Amino acid sequence: MKFAxxxxxxxxxxxxxxxxxxxxxxxEVEVISSEKLAKLCGVNPAQIRKDxxxxxxxxxxxxxxxxxxxxxxxxxxxxxxxxxxxxxVGVGNLGSALIRHANFMKQGYQFVAALDVNPQKIGxxxxxxxxxxxxxxxxxxxxxxxxxxxxxxxxxxxxxTVANQLIIAGxxxxxxxxxxxxxxxxxxxxxxxxxxIKLDNLAYHLSTSED
Amino acid sequence: MKFAxxxxxxxxxxxxxxxxxxxxxxxEVEVISSEKLAKLCGVNPAQIRKDxxxxxxxxxxxxxxxxxxxxxxxxxxxxxxxxxxxxxVGVGNLGSALIRHANFMKQGYQFVAALDVNPQKIGxxxxxxxxxxxxxxxxxxxxxxxxxxxxxxxxxxxxxTVANQLIIAGxxxxxxxxxxxxxxxxxxxxxxxxxxIKLDNLAYHLSTSED
Numbered sequence: 001m002k003f004a005x006x007x008x009x010x011x012x013x014x015x016x017x018x019x020x021x022x023x024x025x026x027x028e029v030e031v032i033s034s035e036k037l038a039k040l041c042g043v044n045p046a047q048i049r050k051d052x053x054x055x056x057x058x059x060x061x062x063x064x065x066x067x068x069x070x071x072x073x074x075x076x077x078x079x080x081x082x083x084x085x086x087x088x089v090g091v092g093n094l095g096s097a098l099i100r101h102a103n104f105m106k107q108g109y110q111f112v113a114a115l116d117v118n119p120q121k122i123g124x125x126x127x128x129x130x131x132x133x134x135x136x137x138x139x140x141x142x143x144x145x146x147x148x149x150x151x152x153x154x155x156x157x158x159x160x161t162v163a164n165q166l167i168i169a170g171x172x173x174x175x176x177x178x179x180x181x182x183x184x185x186x187x188x189x190x191x192x193x194x195x196x197i198k199l200d201n202l203a204y205h206l207s208t209s210e211d
Numbered sequence: 212m213k214f215a216x217x218x219x220x221x222x223x224x225x226x227x228x229x230x231x232x233x234x235x236x237x238x239e240v241e242v243i244s245s246e247k248l249a250k251l252c253g254v255n256p257a258q259i260r261k262d263x264x265x266x267x268x269x270x271x272x273x274x275x276x277x278x279x280x281x282x283x284x285x286x287x288x289x290x291x292x293x294x295x296x297x298x299x300v301g302v303g304n305l306g307s308a309l310i311r312h313a314n315f316m317k318q319g320y321q322f323v324a325a326l327d328v329n330p331q332k333i334g335x336x337x338x339x340x341x342x343x344x345x346x347x348x349x350x351x352x353x354x355x356x357x358x359x360x361x362x363x364x365x366x367x368x369x370x371x372t373v374a375n376q377l378i379i380a381g382x383x384x385x386x387x388x389x390x391x392x393x394x395x396x397x398x399x400x401x402x403x404x405x406x407x408i409k410l411d412n413l414a415y416h417l418s419t420s421e422d
Contacts, residue, residue, distance in 0.1 A: 008412065011411070012411075012412065015412070079414040079419070084414050084417075097305045100304040101304065104406070104410075107410070107411075109410050149410065149413050175406065179230060181251065183253070189416040191410075193409055196230070196315065198404055199315075199320050199386060200222070200223075200229075202386060202400060202402055203295050205400040206295075206400075207290025209383070
């Protein structure tokens with residue numbers, strides 16, 4: 001599906017709406033007003049309407065949104081009407097925690113591969129049943145298990161080399177946990193999860209509000 | 212220190228600049244051109260100059276930036292010229308991985324408390340030497356150890372209750388790993404680390420570029 005150029009902030013919010021609607025559905029809520037949905041998502045109602053307007057008409061005047069319909073439509077927009085296969089590179093503390101993170105599967109993502117360079121880790125079995133593969137077999141593993149997204153949880157010093165290998169293996173989407181800016185070609189998209197940037201934000205907020 | 216209203220995107224980038232400069236310093240680079248620094252940070256040189264212009268004059272014409280000076284100045288702007296004390300709530304897989312994450316300390320953050328509600332965890336010692344406290348003692352622990360920032364790594368269902376308690380205990384900055392939008396008063400700032408929103412971004416990118 002192709003739409004006009006959608007701001008990344010809108011895509012981020014759609015993701016929040018979709019998750020909130022999922023929760024509502026679990027609690028058997030069938031219909032919700034845009035005001036109430038907005039409050040749960042931490043935005044204002046006009047924002048929701050504006051975000052959804054990129055993709056067509058949603059909601060019923062005077063009634064609100066049908067929770068299940070809207071959730072399915074947003075999931076289709078985001079490409080979440082399929083399961084995305086993740087390949088983890090770097091099975092350290094953080095990598096292991098990610099593999100055990102229950103939320104991924106619920107959201108349509110599953111780890112199908114875990115790779116490391118440490119001979120002591122290669123061949124061992126993770127709690128989810130995955131056996132850790134040797135990173136040097138990455139290209140084969142990607143093909144065999146149809147990995148869509150690479151999850152980089154290596155030390156910063158290894159991350160660029162790993163990213164280069166992922167791209168050679170045909171991976172165009174990388175979730176990067178290493179605290180380093182990866183240089184990638186235009187076809188590839190990197191999303192960085194950097195805790196310290198978020199902490200710096202908080203530190204800045206706390207220092208400026210203290211004065 | 213107080214400046215004109217600075218866009219959050221600028222604060223985020225300052226954090227990236229600071230980290231990149233730190234790495235350069237470790238590699239004994241003393242001076243860097245704005246072009247080179249921009250490339251390493253994944254932005255364009257005009258962006259760096261614009262971001263820094265909020266805070267005054269930096270850099271030497273024809274020479275570039277003195278790495279150490281610029282790093283120290285950015286750290287002062289961000290409030291990173293002190294160590295920030297973190298209190299972790301929820302010592303599950305993710306929480307434990309965060310405690311062991313070497314990068315926090317390097318960036319000026321240290322965990323001074325770890326709390327949980329699970330009686331089997333309370334009283335046990337973490338690899339960094341911290342003993343897990345009972346969450347019901349949170350208010351006392353916050354005061355005694357001067358916790359500045361609360362790190363929430365509980366299940367989604369517990370996160371709002373935890374946030375309420377943090378705010379009562381006087382915490383105004385929360386790093387939230389739970390996949391839920393926390394409702395907090397204006398004085399409090401929440402930064403969300405949500406892996407699935409990042410993954411949704413990648414999924415959207417991959418689905419739209421496939422067509």
